[in-house]
Amino acid sequence: xxxxxxxxxxxxxxxxxxxxxxxxxxxxxxxxxxxxxxxxxxxxxxxxxxxxxxxxxxxxxxxxxxxxxxxxxxxxxxxxxxxxxxxxxxxxxxxxxxxxxxxxxxxxxxxxxxxxxxxxxxxxxxxxxxxxxxxxxxxxxxxxxxxxxxxxxxxxxxxxxxxxxxxxxxxxxxxxxxxxxxxxxxxxxxxxxxxxxxxxxx
Amino acid sequence: xxxxxxxxxxxxxxxxxxxxxxxxxxxxxxxxxxxxxxxxxxxxxxxxxxxxxxxxxxxxxxxxxxxxxxxxxxxxxxxxxxxxxxxxxxxxxxxxxxxxxxxxxxxxxxxxxxxxxxxxxxxxxxxxxxxxxxxxx
Numbered sequence: 651x652x653x654x655x656x657x658x659x660x661x662x663x664x665x666x667x668x669x670x671x672x673x674x675x676x677x678x679x680x681x682x683x684x685x686x687x688x689x690x691x692x693x694x695x696x697x698x699x700x701x702x703x704x705x706x707x708x709x710x711x712x713x714x715x716x717x718x719x720x721x722x723x724x725x726x727x728x729x730x731x732x733x734x735x736x737x738x739x740x741x742x743x744x745x746x747x748x749x750x751x752x753x754x755x756x757x758x759x760x761x762x763x764x765x766x767x768x769x770x771x772x773x774x775x776x777x778x779x780x781x782x783x784x785x786x787x788x789x790x791x792x793x794x795x796x797x798x799x800x801x802x803x804x805x806x807x808x809x810x811x812x813x814x815x816x817x818x819x820x821x822x823x824x825x826x827x828x829x830x831x832x833x834x835x836x837x838x839x840x841x842x843x844x845x846x847x848x849x850x851x852x
Numbered sequence: 853x854x855x856x857x858x859x860x861x862x863x864x865x866x867x868x869x870x871x872x873x874x875x876x877x878x879x880x881x882x883x884x885x886x887x888x889x890x891x892x893x894x895x896x897x898x899x900x901x902x903x904x905x906x907x908x909x910x911x912x913x914x915x916x917x918x919x920x921x922x923x924x925x926x927x928x929x930x931x932x933x934x935x936x937x938x939x940x941x942x943x944x945x946x947x948x949x950x951x952x953x954x955x956x957x958x959x960x961x962x963x964x965x966x967x968x969x970x971x972x973x974x975x976x977x978x979x980x981x982x983x984x985x986x987x988x989x
Binding site for chain 1: 903926
């Protein structure tokens, strides 16, 4: 039987392990293509430097159904970032010209996905390395948002708990039915309605 | 000098004549569009979300027309129908763009508005004054 001291130590170790699981992952050059991508994990913040002649790749293993949220920290240069599927097809794009700093993607199939960071800000002869960071996360509220959106798009409320639908309606316009006004209210309440900030959603 | 003036006049007349000919009045053959723009006409200035149904064949790659809008869509290929939700501080004008497969015409597509919510989240009971239009961007 474990002593209280060893039990406390176990809890501490678990807490430490939990803290370590979400970390800052620096880029490991060379990471200029999909094959040499720096490996990152869900919950990590990836960080590196980039100039116009450089491209940085990160690989992250994601499960089907994950509501990925990729958030770029503010940068003082024109930083673009793309989210690619395991075959290298672009699923979402954070274009600095459109001031997009958040990508939200529903992962369609379990696999090794890629994040690509580039910059086009500097003149070709000036190659200062510019620092950037992006957080790879998920928003639990986005899972419910996905269900609400699907219900509204398909007209099928079967995937939604009746109590949750009533809660959404009360939060929104309280007219007794789930509608696009309730969706808007839910998005605002969960911080998912970031109009004007620039969010790309796949 | 006079000869040059006459020649210039002659060429000018020939140019006008050819412009008035059959070739100039025949409109170019309409090329098949590969993208469509969906526009919202609204009587209000505080729209916050809309549900739109787009009907027509081979629609894909729906994108919000503004980075300030959030767009969600569902394609039902069986009925050639796309259901679209756009959320944001909506303004009249371009709402979304879609890709279409070659071989279709603009007249193959139509869009109707299903629901509108104000920015206060209230659902508009009266949709009169709202109109959707589709164009080739």
